[in-house]
Structure formats: structure tokens, C-alpha cells
Amino acid sequence: MKNIILTGERPTGPLHIGHYVGSLKNRVKIQNEGNYDEMYLFAADAQALTDNFEDPKKVKDNVFEVALDNLACGIDPEKVNYFIQSEVSELTELTFYYMNLVTIARLHRNPTVKEEIKLRGFEESIPAGFFTYPVSQTADITAFKANIVPVGDDQLPMIEQAREIVRKFNSIYGETLVEPEAVLPENENERRLVGIDGNAKMSKSLGNCIYLKDSEEEIRKKVFSMYTDPNHIKIEDPGKVEGNVVFTYLDVFCKEDSFEKFLPEYKNLDELKAHYMRGGLGDMKIKRFLNDVLQEELRPIRERRELLAKDPQKIYEILKKGTQKAREKARQTLKEVKEAMMLNYFE
Numbered sequence: 001m002k003n004i005i006l007t008g009e010r011p012t013g014p015l016h017i018g019h020y021v022g023s024l025k026n027r028v029k030i031q032n033e034g035n036y037d038e039m040y041l042f043a044a045d046a047q048a049l050t051d052n053f054e055d056p057k058k059v060k061d062n063v064f065e066v067a068l069d070n071l072a073c074g075i076d077p078e079k080v081n082y083f084i085q086s087e088v089s090e091l092t093e094l095t096f097y098y099m100n101l102v103t104i105a106r107l108h109r110n111p112t113v114k115e116e117i118k119l120r121g122f123e124e125s126i127p128a129g130f131f132t133y134p135v136s137q138t139a140d141i142t143a144f145k146a147n148i149v150p151v152g153d154d155q156l157p158m159i160e161q162a163r164e165i166v167r168k169f170n171s172i173y174g175e176t177l178v179e180p181e182a183v184l185p186e187n188e189n190e191r192r193l194v195g196i197d198g199n200a201k202m203s204k205s206l207g208n209c210i211y212l213k214d215s216e217e218e219i220r221k222k223v224f225s226m227y228t229d230p231n232h233i234k235i236e237d238p239g240k241v242e243g244n245v246v247f248t249y250l251d252v253f254c255k256e257d258s259f260e261k262f263l264p265e266y267k268n269l270d271e272l273k274a275h276y277m278r279g280g281l282g283d284m285k286i287k288r289f290l291n292d293v294l295q296e297e298l299r300p301i302r303e304r305r306e307l308l309a310k311d312p313q314k315i316y317e318i319l320k321k322g323t324q325k326a327r328e329k330a331r332q333t334l335k336e337v338k339e340a341m342m343l344n345y346f347e
Contacts (some may be wrong), residue, residue, distance in 0.1 A: 001178075005030060006146035010084075011062035012052065015069040016209035017298070018193040021252055022152035026185050028074040030150060040144050040326060043067065045084040047136055050129035051120055054189035067315050069212050072305035074098075077318040083326035087142065090330035094139035094337060095132070097196045101168045102135060102161070110134055112157045116232055119205060138162040141332040145178040152200070153191040156182055161315035173340040190252055196225035198245050210294070212301055219298065223291040228283045235282040241273045244288050253293050262292040 009019065031039060043063045045247050052059050063084060075082065083115060086089060091340050096186060107113060113133060119128055129136075137158050149159055159182040166177045184192050196207025198329050211224050226246050233237035241247045250269055266272045272289075275281045308315065338344055 001147065002037040002145070002221075003148060004144055004146045005036050005145050005148045005150065006042075006141055006180075007040075007150045007332050008044050008140070009066060010044045010048040010049050012065040013060060013204045014065045014211050014213050015302050016202055016204070016211045018152075018209065019069075020073065020212060021187075021193055022185060024070060024073045025148060025190075026150050026183070029081050029346050030148075030183075031076060032074075034079070036148070038144070038329075039330075040073075040146065040329075041070065041075060041080050041082045041191055041322075041327070042085050043083075044085045044140070046092070047133055049086075049127075050127050050133065051122075051324070052334045053127070053129075054265070063148075063319075064312065064315060067319060068305050068308050071308055071315070071318070072212065074089065077322065081325045082318055082322040084323050087323045088128075088143070088326050088328070090135070090334040091143055093334060094143055094284065094330075095136045097337065097341065098138055098165050098169070099132060101165050101172075104160070106164075107131060107134060110157050110161055112154055119203070120168065128256045133162040134158050135165070136154040139167045142166060142177045143333045144326070144327075145333060146180055148183055149184045153184065156184075156269040169337075173337075176300040176336055176340045181326075186292045187252060193252065194245055194248055196222050196226045196245060198243065203308050210298075211297075212298065214298070214302075215307060216295060216299070219294055220291050223294060224284075224287050226287060226290075228286075229342075232276075234282060236279045239276045239281070239283075241277060246283070246290050247273060248285075249290055253290075253297055258296075259294050259340075261296075263289045 007023060009015070009023070015024065027041065030036070043066055045063050046061050047058065048059045048062070055147050067082070070082070071077075105133070113131065116130075117132075122130070134223070138161070139160050150158060150305050159180060166179045169177050192200070193202050195206055196210065197203040197206070197208040199206055209255055210219055226249075228244050228246055229240040250272075259268060266275070272286070273282075273304070276286065339347075
């Protein structure tokens with residue numbers, strides 16, 4: 001069986017470092033390792049419209065922003081088919097057929113859907129399109145026969161629901177669709193990076209993000225405002241590392257040579273943590289260190305992004321080319337699905 005990878009995101013705004021460590025960094029790593037036959041990356045603009053239907057311009061503008069973020073992080077359009085979801089109409093038709101294979105009760109139980117509904121305050125006023133998001137995502141995955149789907153922790157329930165729909169389709173209509181497997185980042189903190197305020201999730205709506213496009217000064221201000229240990233009032237006080245956002249971020253972003261470059265009085269992160277826990281180390285010192293580490297990581301991404309933004313036509317040409325290839329693949333899968341369902345009247 002071919003190894004086919006599919007990944008993407010809803011273009012609801014510029015991407016932040018939670019997206020970067022949870023998916024972007026991993027997808028670039030997978031791309032560069034080259035252990036696959038086909039790789040697809042997409043902007044899920046149709047899904048973004050399900051809770052932004054009154055502001056289509058926002059979604060359209062963000063397709064461009066998200067494309068800039070991906071390309072700036074290292075996505076290579078020569079190795080990856082980068083496409084726009086709404087331009088592949090076969091996905092909509094597949095979604096319609098798959099809706100018969102899942103119950104409303106099952107959609108209600110999806111933890112990701114429940115959390116997103118709560119986050120947006122939909123309660124009983126849930127747009128039907130938003131509610132059926134897992135079905136649409138299943139169409140995205142199966143249209144390209146993707147068996148590998150790199151995701152963060154929060155997307156695991158979505159992949160499991162996709163697997164259920166695939167199994168049900170194949171049991172009724174015969175072996176047609178490929179069951180996907182989720183691939184998670186190795187570092188547990190990367191799978192769901194906390195917000196700078198200590199909230200369990202970094203989210204645009206909560207205003208607790210560091211964006212890939214943020215300036216050097218914006219990053220510095222956000223790092224210096226980070227949640228640490230509220231009981232670590234004086235420098236000599238013992239501090240807690242667990243739940244301390246600065247140390248959570250250092251666990252994710254700190255590299256082997258970070259201390260040699262920015263904090264040579266310590267050998268490694270374990271030594272820094274030990275000093276903080278026994279007391280005698282101030283919050284501002286660890287924040288300055290984290291700022292140095294983050295600036296080094298994000299500066300080249302921001303510079304590539306600014307360069308790419310100067311030629312918007314090139315970005316759209318990349319998306320157009322990738323979309324054309326995606327259409328060809330999705331068209332063939334839809335043909336096979338309709339044949340399996342006996343919806344091929346004129347053949």
C-alpha cells in the first residue's frame with residue numbers, strides 16, 4: 001500500500017506557535033524525510049466558513065495568511081500538493097454520502113466537537129455545517145486515500161471518527177476506502193501547547209498566542225507577560241516548574257546549544273529547573289532566556305514570510321497548481337465510491 005499523507009488547518013487567522021510545534025514543524029520534517037508516495041496539504045476554507053459564514057472575506061484573506069505561514073516554515077510545493085478545500089467540489093459530495101454513516105448522537109459525543117462548541121458559545125444554536133465537521137474531515141482524508149494524518153492531541157477524536165466511518169462504509173459497500181492513522185509529535189508538550197496565560201489551550205479567541213508573524217518586540221512583550229508560579233514572589237523563594245508556562249515552552253523550544261549561546265552559567269535545562277525549584281532564580285531571568293530561544297527559532301520564519309508576502313501571485317500559483325492535482329485524485333476516489341454505492345447509472 002502507498003504511504004499517502006494528508007494534513008491541513010482551518011484558515012481562521014494567522015498561525016501561532018501552537019500550530020507550529022503541533023503540526024507545521026512535524027509536517028515539514030515528514031516532507032523532508034521523504035518516506036511517502038504522495039503528500040497533500042490543504043486550507044480548510046469551507047470548514048472555516050461553518051462558523052465564519054457572515055465574514056467570508058476574513059476566511060479568504062486567511063487562506064493567504066496560512067499559506068504564507070506554511071511556506072515560511074519550509075513547506076516545499078515541489079514535494080507537497082498544497083490545495084484549497086472549496087476548490088475541490090468532490091469533497092462536498094463525499095461528505096453528503098458519509099453523513100448517512102454516522103448518527104447525530106455519535107457526533108454529539110465527539111470530544112473535539114463538544115469542546116469547540118463550548119469555546120464558541122454555540123450551545124443550542126449550532127450551525128449544521130459546524131456540527132458535521134468530523135464528517136467533512138473524513139471526506140478530506142479519504143478522498144486522497146491518506147493513511148497517515150499528522151495531528152495534535154485535540155484532533156485524535158476526529159481521526160477516530162473518520163476511522164469509524166471508513167469501517168462502516170467498507171462493511172456495507174465493500175473495501176473501497178483507506179483507514180487513516182494519526183501521527184503525533186514526539187514531545188508531549190508539543191501536541192497541545194498551552195497559552196501564554198497558562199490556559200490549557202493556545203487559542204486566537206482567548207488572546208493567548210504568539211504568532212509566527214509577530215515582530216521581535218511583540219514576542220518579547222508576550223514572553224515577559226507569561227504565567228509562571230504565582231507563589232514565587234521573591235527570588236529566594238522555591239519555585240514550581242510544573243504548570244509554569246516558561247518552563248513548558250523551554251521543554252519544547254530549548255536546543256542542545258541554547259545554554260552555550262544564551263545562558264552559559266547552566267549546562268542544561270535540568271540544571272536550570274533544579275535552581276528554580278530550590279530558590280534563588282528570578283522569573284525575569286528565565287523569561288529573558290526563553291525570549292532569546294524563541295527569537296532564534298522564529299526570526300528566520302518571519303523573515304521568509306515577509307519575503308514571500310511581497311509576491312502574492314506566486315502564492316496563488318502554488319495553490320492553483322496543488323488544487324489541480326488534488327482535484328484529479330479526489331475525482332478518481334469519488335468515482336470509486338459511487339461505483340461501490342451503485343450510483344453509476346450511465347456506465
